Amino acid sequence: MKSDLQNFYLLMAGAGFTPYRVEELISEISKKTPQKIAIEYEKHLKQWGGVGSVSDNYYRKKQAPSQDVKVDVQSKAISLIMGGSDLTVRESLELVNLILLETFPDRKFSAPNPKAGIASWVRSLSRTLTDSELLHVATKFRNKLAHMSSNQQDWVLKEEDASNKTD
Amino acid sequence: MDSKIKKESARVVSVLNMKGGVGKTTISAHLFRHMLNFSKSVLLIDFDPQFNLTQALMTQREYKKFRDEDKTIFSVMEPPSASSLFSVTKNMGPPPLAVDIEKQLRWWVRDKTTALGLVTGDFRMTKYTLVDNPKILLPAQKRFLEFIEQAKEHYDLICIDCNPSSSFMTLCALTASTHLLIPVRPDRYSMLGLEMLDEFVAGVPSIVSKPKQIVLINSGPGNSIDPGFESTLRANSKFGPVTLPTAFRFSSLLGAKEGKVGSATDKKAPYVNTLKANFDQIITELKGPLGWH
Numbered sequence: 001m002k003s004d005l006q007n008f009y010l011l012m013a014g015a016g017f018t019p020y021r022v023e024e025l026i027s028e029i030s031k032k033t034p035q036k037i038a039i040e041y042e043k044h045l046k047q048w049g050g051v052g053s054v055s056d057n058y059y060r061k062k063q064a065p066s067q068d069v070k071v072d073v074q075s076k077a078i079s080l081i082m083g084g085s086d087l088t089v090r091e092s093l094e095l096v097n098l099i100l101l102e103t104f105p106d107r108k109f110s111a112p113n114p115k116a117g118i119a120s121w122v123r124s125l126s127r128t129l130t131d132s133e134l135l136h137v138a139t140k141f142r143n144k145l146a147h148m149s150s151n152q153q154d155w156v157l158k159e160e161d162a163s164n165k166t167d
Numbered sequence: 168m169d170s171k172i173k174k175e176s177a178r179v180v181s182v183l184n185m186k187g188g189v190g191k192t193t194i195s196a197h198l199f200r201h202m203l204n205f206s207k208s209v210l211l212i213d214f215d216p217q218f219n220l221t222q223a224l225m226t227q228r229e230y231k232k233f234r235d236e237d238k239t240i241f242s243v244m245e246p247p248s249a250s251s252l253f254s255v256t257k258n259m260g261p262p263p264l265a266v267d268i269e270k271q272l273r274w275w276v277r278d279k280t281t282a283l284g285l286v287t288g289d290f291r292m293t294k295y296t297l298v299d300n301p302k303i304l305l306p307a308q309k310r311f312l313e314f315i316e317q318a319k320e321h322y323d324l325i326c327i328d329c330n331p332s333s334s335f336m337t338l339c340a341l342t343a344s345t346h347l348l349i350p351v352r353p354d355r356y357s358m359l360g361l362e363m364l365d366e367f368v369a370g371v372p373s374i375v376s377k378p379k380q381i382v383l384i385n386s387g388p389g390n391s392i393d394p395g396f397e398s399t400l401r402a403n404s405k406f407g408p409v410t411l412p413t414a415f416r417f418s419s420l421l422g423a424k425e426g427k428v429g430s431a432t433d434k435k436a437p438y439v440n441t442l443k444a445n446f447d448q449i450i451t452e453l454k455g456p457l458g459w460h
Binding site: 073 | 359361362398400405406407409410412455
């Protein structure tokens with residue numbers, strides 16, 4: 001894969017820039033702050049097909065978003081299955097498989113392979129399940145182990161009768 | 168104004184939970200603006216008589232102009248001549264076009280069509296909570312549904328910010344919706360509000376095509392989600408598989424401030440990029456349930 005800088009060279013070459021003009025351009029860029037360049041670039045980006053507003057509030061975009069905003073669903077599912085469980089890998093996989101078949105009786109999933117490990121199977125499941133469904137199955141597994149239903153006095157969300165499920 | 172005819176049917180998303188204070192208006196005001204980053208045109212409809220969504224996105228002076236020109240959601244329900252507190256005229260004619268009454272908040276540079284529009288709210292909508300006989304309201308419901316149908320031609324997504332009650336307005340919104348976005352705060356009442364909404368949707372025969380449910384956890388101040396709450400919700404057979412992995416993060420940028428209107432992420436302020444990244448991630452996750460792959 002080409003780096004951004006290599007792509008930049010290709011763009012310059014494609015636009016017919018001579019090495020001398022590239023040198024001039026770099027010299028001009030070096031006189032501006034990165035923030036100023038980002039703001040000017042964004043203006044051009046908007047003209048190219050972006051969004052306009054009454055106030056025309058341009059804002060500067062930082063390259064790297066904060067890391068904690070995105071949930072790594074696979075890691076979270078693996079941690080729910082492996083964390084705090086005394087079960088062996090084989091036992092964990094069997095129980096997850098049981099929950100899968102019970103939750104989605106009409107769907108087909110790849111069979112778990114204890115030798116390949118839990119992480120590998122979770123990755124393969126994520127091709128069949130949506131992120132929300134994967135977390136649902138992993139949380140059901142975790143709850144089953146934690147016996148969370150012991151507090152019968154509390155108000156909880158009702159569970160559907162499995163025999164009434166249509167999908 | 169040029170009309171932009173869409174090949175794919177627009178999604179109509181009602182933002183609703185029977186519990187109040189779960190962030191419906193905050194989510195409507197700030198999250199859907201990020202659909203623009205994915206080249207989707209959005210119409211926001213303020214369907215709550217308290218019209219907080221309108222107050223969040225436009226100034227009082229701007230709103231007065233819309234109100235004086237009768238360009239609010241109330242004009243969708245009834246023509247100006249029909250305004251009477253306890254009655255609704257039967258033959259009211261067609262509703263206005265969305266493009267004629269919307270406040271254009273953002274537009275596409277390429278053709279000046281609306282990227283983000285707002286149909287402003289109106290306190291007069293309170294009348295629909297006062298009329299006892301639901302049959303009297305049928306003409307208003309018909310007008311609203313016609314309005315949504317024609318609006319679907321111009322936008323990719325229509326977001327209806329609902330009020331938290333099982334009122335006539337909620338029924339109108341649910342009948343028009345393809346999807347329901349249900350915000351839940353990490354507290355038990357908010358979660359139990361999910362069930363009430365589900366029962367309401369299931370129990371109303373006039374909602375023939377039941378909207379697809381999507382649950383969004385609104386983490387609230389402190390941004391901490393009780394693990395017990397999350398495991399109960401995610402393990403639930405009905406709501407777990409439709410709960411988005413990423414939670415809507417609380418930020419002081421989202422709070423209502425005097426003299427400040429507009430989308431939170433258009434402000435130049437510290438931590439705005441964290442908020443943008445959170446919203447972009449939620450929109451990415453929404454694309455699946457909305458059928459945008």
